[in-house]
Amino acid sequence: MMQFSKWKMGAAALVCMWLPGSVHAQIVKNERLLSFEEKLVPAFVTTAAGSQLGISDEHYRDGDHSLSWTFEPGAALSIKKDLKFEKKDPTGKDTYLSAFIVWVYNEQAQDKQIQFEFLKDSKVCTSFPFGINFTGWRGAWVCYERDMQGTPEEGMNEIRIVAPDVKGKLFFDHLITGSKVDARQQTADLQVPFVNKGTTNHWLVIYEHSLWKPDIPLTDVTEAQKQDIRVMEKRFRDMLYTPSALSDKEMQSIRKKYDFYQITYKNGKVAGRPIYFVRHSEAYERMVPDWDKDMFSKLGVEISDYFNLMKRIATAYNNTQDAVLRRELKQKFIAMYDNATDQGIAYGSCWGNIHHYGYSMRGLFVAYFLMKDVLREAGKLEEAVRTLNWYAITNEVYPEPAVNGIDIDTFNTKLQGRVASILIMEDTPEKLQYLRSFSRWLNKGCLPAPGLAGSFKSDGACFHHCNNYPAYAVGGLDGATNMIYLLSGTEFRLSRQAHETVKKVLLAMRFYCNLKQWPLSMSGRHPNGGGSLIPIQYATMAIAGTP
Structure with missing residues (x-):
């Protein structure tokens, strides 16, 4: 506590305000x-002769400017x-642990x-490599003492970014430069696959499981299977929204909220107000004295708000x-899709810290699935499928689970997105392979789990955090019951034992x-x-x- 207090006393203040002359919020000054x-490149930032530095307003992840670096092969910044x-x-x-945090934008994947x-x-x-085979923004949270090569030392006073053996611009x-963060949460992705290696946290294994x-082998899709898929897609759409008349009030509300994100195109490039995952605030936890973990939600720039608007559209x-109206809504949806993709909501990207992201991403899966035809028409469906996957x-x-049971968080936050990522696909052998694998995986997950593991037990208990926990069960049962219904009567239905x-x-x-109410004695921390x-x-x- 003494160390923490000392750190806080020496920190600069949290801004959480619009800066004069700035279009977008710079959340923290430190x-x-x-x-x-x-307006000018800081004097302490330099590069080798032949390479160029500048302050750019083309792309930004904090405020409305970034540092541009046009480099020659092997140059250093x-x-x-x-x-x-x-x-x-x-x-x-x-x-x-002390972490280095950075966002990198790439216009040309290499x-x-x-x-x-x-x-x-x-x-x-100490050092670490960062892959640049992407376009758009990518974030990384890399802990000095765990993730990097070499031995960090207090008093380090220079960062050097070394270019590859090609020309480029980033x-x-x-x-x-350094912020103490919860060491459990940094996330590996395609750019930094070595980060937090060995974690088994189910939120953080995106790269490993990819x-x-x-x-299960690939086979052609039969007409009977296509009919089953149409039935499941219809049921899934009915789960996601209830048809009703589009009111003028709803359209005006959508327009107002859409305008808040200030999405524009210039020279074929998209830009908009930076959006953040709620957990990104943890970067500042020990940097500012009046830290607020919900700062992004309160400013309206948290990704759950963004994707909920896409769902409304x-x-x-x-x-x-x-x-x-359909033309206007289509334009707004594709603009938000392009902006989200550009800001790093894309295949291969984990934004540095992604733990518990399922709660913020629910609207993403629903919105993309409901706009499958629009995405196909815009030539973006394949990219969207990869993002959802x-x-x-x-x-x-893919692999058959070795034991029965699934964590209740998976039932609660991942099942809907997972089935959306499959049903949004075209009717290919790969889609059929995913459906068969999903059915087998879900079936094993619904069977009685051993010991204290989640979720369902043979005596009717539902376990989370090693005990019967109805507060979590109700969320998980939403996923389980919906999926049992979705697959029912098709080739992919669950087994009798799983259903029972x-x-x-x-x-x-x-x-x-x-x-309806469970007793306080079974309420856990609720x-x-x-x-x-x-x-x-x-x-x-x-x-x-019936089963």
């Missing part, structure tokens, strides 16, 4: 954070300043790497036959809730007396048929 909002690296607590009481080096008095102490923004391969598009960690369904297991959990919950079962889950299971 000596550790380089946002490049000045140097940032000379105190990096504020701090060693980990030798007592082990403080588990936070199958190459740049090298970040960290120096003390011109001596390289942009850098929101660069934090490498998994199927064991998709729903409105499907709720009107007015050609003029990545964030839904859909390849996790979920049914028994629902009936057991109905017994101990009597009528002892507010407000928890209750969800009747629609019983209706869903009823129309799904």
